[in-house]
Amino acid sequence: MSEKTDETLANLLKEDRRFEPPADLAEHANLTADAYDRAAEDREGFWAEQAERLTWAQKWDQVLDWSNPPFAKWYVGGKLNAAYNCVDRHVEAGRGDKVALHFVGEPVGDTRSITYAELQDLVSQAANALTDLGVAAGDRVAIYMPMIPEAVVTMLACARIGAPHTVVFGGFSSDALASRLEDCQAKVVVTSDGGYRRGSASSLKPAVDEAREKAAGLGHTVEKVLVVRRTGQDVVWDDSVDVWWHDAVESASTSHTPEAFDAEHPLYVMYTSGTTGKPKGILHTTGGYLVGSAYTHWAVFDLKDDDVYWCTADIGWVTGHSYIVYGPLANGVTQVLYEGTPDSPERGRWWDIIEQYGVTLFYTAPTAIRSFMKQGREIPDARDLSSLRLLGSVGEPINPEAYVWYRHVIGGDRTPVVDTWWQTETGSIMISPLPGVTAGKPGSAMNPIPGVAAEVVDEEGNAVPNGSGGYLVLTEPWPSMLRTIWGDDQRFKETYWSRFEKLGYYFAGDGAKKDTDGDLWVLGRVDDVMNVSGHRLSTTEIESALVSHPKVAEAAVVGAKDEDTGQAVCAFVILRDSAVGDGASDEQSDIVAELRKHVRKEIGPIATPRQIMIVPELPKTRSGKIMRRLLRDVAENREVGDVTTLADSSVMELISTGLSSGK
Ligand code: 6R9
Numbered sequence: 001m002s003e004k005t006d007e008t009l010a011n012l013l014k015e016d017r018r019f020e021p022p023a024d025l026a027e028h029a030n031l032t033a034d035a036y037d038r039a040a041e042d043r044e045g046f047w048a049e050q051a052e053r054l055t056w057a058q059k060w061d062q063v064l065d066w067s068n069p070p071f072a073k074w075y076v077g078g079k080l081n082a083a084y085n086c087v088d089r090h091v092e093a094g095r096g097d098k099v100a101l102h103f104v105g106e107p108v109g110d111t112r113s114i115t116y117a118e119l120q121d122l123v124s125q126a127a128n129a130l131t132d133l134g135v136a137a138g139d140r141v142a143i144y145m146p147m148i149p150e151a152v153v154t155m156l157a158c159a160r161i162g163a164p165h166t167v168v169f170g171g172f173s174s175d176a177l178a179s180r181l182e183d184c185q186a187k188v189v190v191t192s193d194g195g196y197r198r199g200s201a202s203s204l205k206p207a208v209d210e211a212r213e214k215a216a217g218l219g220h221t222v223e224k225v226l227v228v229r230r231t232g233q234d235v236v237w238d239d240s241v242d243v244w245w246h247d248a249v250e251s252a253s254t255s256h257t258p259e260a261f262d263a264e265h266p267l268y269v270m271y272t273s274g275t276t277g278k279p280k281g282i283l284h285t286t287g288g289y290l291v292g293s294a295y296t297h298w299a300v301f302d303l304k305d306d307d308v309y310w311c312t313a314d315i316g317w318v319t320g321h322s323y324i325v326y327g328p329l330a331n332g333v334t335q336v337l338y339e340g341t342p343d344s345p346e347r348g349r350w351w352d353i354i355e356q357y358g359v360t361l362f363y364t365a366p367t368a369i370r371s372f373m374k375q376g377r378e379i380p381d382a383r384d385l386s387s388l389r390l391l392g393s394v395g396e397p398i399n400p401e402a403y404v405w406y407r408h409v410i411g412g413d414r415t416p417v418v419d420t421w422w423q424t425e426t427g428s429i430m431i432s433p434l435p436g437v438t439a440g441k442p443g444s445a446m447n448p449i450p451g452v453a454a455e456v457v458d459e460e461g462n463a464v465p466n467g468s469g470g471y472l473v474l475t476e477p478w479p480s481m482l483r484t485i486w487g488d489d490q491r492f493k494e495t496y497w498s499r500f501e502k503l504g505y506y507f508a509g510d511g512a513k514k515d516t517d518g519d520l521w522v523l524g525r526v527d528d529v530m531n532v533s534g535h536r537l538s539t540t541e542i543e544s545a546l547v548s549h550p551k552v553a554e555a556a557v558v559g560a561k562d563e564d565t566g567q568a569v570c571a572f573v574i575l576r577d578s579a580v581g582d583g584a585s586d587e588q589s590d591i592v593a594e595l596r597k598h599v600r601k602e603i604g605p606i607a608t609p610r611q612i613m614i615v616p617e618l619p620k621t622r623s624g625k626i627m628r629r630l631l632r633d634v635a636e637n638r639e640v641g642d643v644t645t646l647a648d649s650s651v652m653e654l655i656s657t658g659l660s661s662g663k
Contacts, residue, residue: 144211190227510524571611
């Protein structure tokens with residue numbers, strides 16, 4: 001990358017606030033600074049040590065077999081059962097009465113607390129019921145459910161019998177479900193009649209019926225559909241296929257002996273979008289994945305026995321897999337599982353839950369934080385959030401302003417914020433501060449955690465010097481790495497390993513910068529990096545500048561084609577409620593002028609947006625990622641492309657109508 005890159009990206013380095021770990025946390029921290037050295041000296045030894053936190057039916061003979069890269073085998077010869085590790089062993093250790101899940105349904109008062117002993121019974125029953133439905137080790141089971149305890153129980157029941165699950169987010173369409181059913185040849189689907197979202201019951205079963213039909217059209221037959229009754233709404237029933245959970249599971253025996261599976265036995269397939277249309281089925285296996293998720297959850301969240309943990313992700317995403325189900329439960333945690341949206345029945349719902357359950361560790365996404373900033377601090381301020389001792393962030397770069405707001409307003413300036421970088425493919429957190437060791441910098445994910453080797457490299461794969469930007473790569477294999485793309489080894493090699501093939505580096509598409517201290521700033525996908533007059537500019541950097549303006553709630557920036565400059569900066573901005581006037585056009589143009597000036601001041605003339613559009617919403621995927629491709633369509637005056645993966649497909653209409661009417 002050019003010097004100019006460094007010059008413009010250097011803006012992020014103006015961020016000079018530092019937050020030292022709280023003394024008490026540092027003193028009792030799970031991981032201390034020496035872990036970095038230990039792991040660097042003997043990486044495999046370090047990972048062998050981490051594997052000891054699990055219970056193995058048979059110990060491994062070899063930590064890593066990397067004789068056939070990029071196909072890794074971890075804990076070769078080891079055998080274990082993931083569900084036994086997440087449930088039974090805690091009961092056997094006398095911790096059966098500890099609450100595993102504090103379930104909070106969206107309807108107020110609909111709560112249920114489940115102990116580890118109860119969870120053991122439920123998982124055993126579900127394992128027996130799935131076996132009765134014909135599911136055997138190796139068969140795939142699709143899960144299409146709301147955030148209810150049965151979803152967690154089903155995942156663990158699948159793991160218990162060695163049937164890889166594929167959880168499909170409940171907000172996905174029947175088409176998306178059908179293609180996944182077909183791709184992984186799912187034998188059984190577990191679903192519910194519906195769930196509660198935004199104050200009302202939404203349905204799920206009709207989409208499963210449709211998807212089953214569509215999959216049949218693609219030549220794949222789903223044999224059984226197991227249905228939880230959650231809302232009690234009417235469902236169309238086919239006796240030859242559909243089975244009620246309360247018939248099959250609740251009548252099943254609560255005793256079930258878990259079988260030990262090979263460390264490399266497939267645990268699950270998680271579909272994620274790539275640069276092409278067809279989603280990739282990311283395959284994770286048992287031993288390495290469980291080691292990675294349990295170790296990172298313990299180290300990055302500094303987990304203690306009396307913590308109450310809450311991750312707001314949906315189990316339909318990898319974050320829900322690694323940091324609701326496998327990591328936390330392997331560690332025997334007490335956690336909150338919440339079914340609904342943050343603003344139902346009213347905006348303070350999340351803070352009510354934190355107050356009620358005394359949540360100590362909280363993990364959410366920047367997009368949520370920014371929407372709370374937009375609503376104003378009065379809402380969280382009205383609740384007692386003093387139980388919180390650590391906050392986490394995941395999913396996209398966190399703007400320094402959002403980080404500081406999160407730490408200050410939600411964390412009362414007591415809590416470290418851990419900005420955790422990782423991906424569906426990495427299986428667990430790769431880059432993050434350690435809360436008892438690292439002085440946090442707002443906006444920086446800081447360093448690879450002990451055991452992980454990451455670098456920022458140039459086009460040729462050479463490590464860039466401090467103060468420069470480049471491509472983020474992982475230079476050594478790690479236990480929770482994806483093993484392949486389901487059914488497509490070739491695509492696996494091409495997508496992740498071909499860019500720096502000779503060096504054997506893993507590359508999954510993010511750009512990053514090393515600051516002058518050598519700390520890492522993830523800049524977002526490399527396809528989100530713009531090139532304006534030969535200068536590379538990060539969308540994130542300009543978004544952060546916009547969000548640092550008091551009138552701005554949220555911003556998305558894209559590079560639009562420009563005759564003069566190659567690409568030009570186009571910004572879409574949501575104003576804070578307090579800054580939204582009556583929409584008069586001169587008032588709007590004043591704000592736009594003010595914001596252009598602000599970006600110019602914050603970053604420099606090169607970053608000044610050619611265009612700033614005030615919009616009511618931004619197009620986001622169901623996991624909260626801004627779909628810049630669609631904004632690029634608007635900025636380049638093209639017809640807007642495929643909107644089917646948007647959480648709300650009407651958003652683009654809202655944006656286009658608002659812009660053409662001048663609002
Ligand atoms: C866990 C998850 C992965 C992509 C990743 C990157 C972005 C995630 C981030 C982050 C900056 C962070 N990303 N965490 N960017 N800072 N802390 O989100 O997985 O859905 O597969 O997305 O998300 O671009 O490549 P996934």
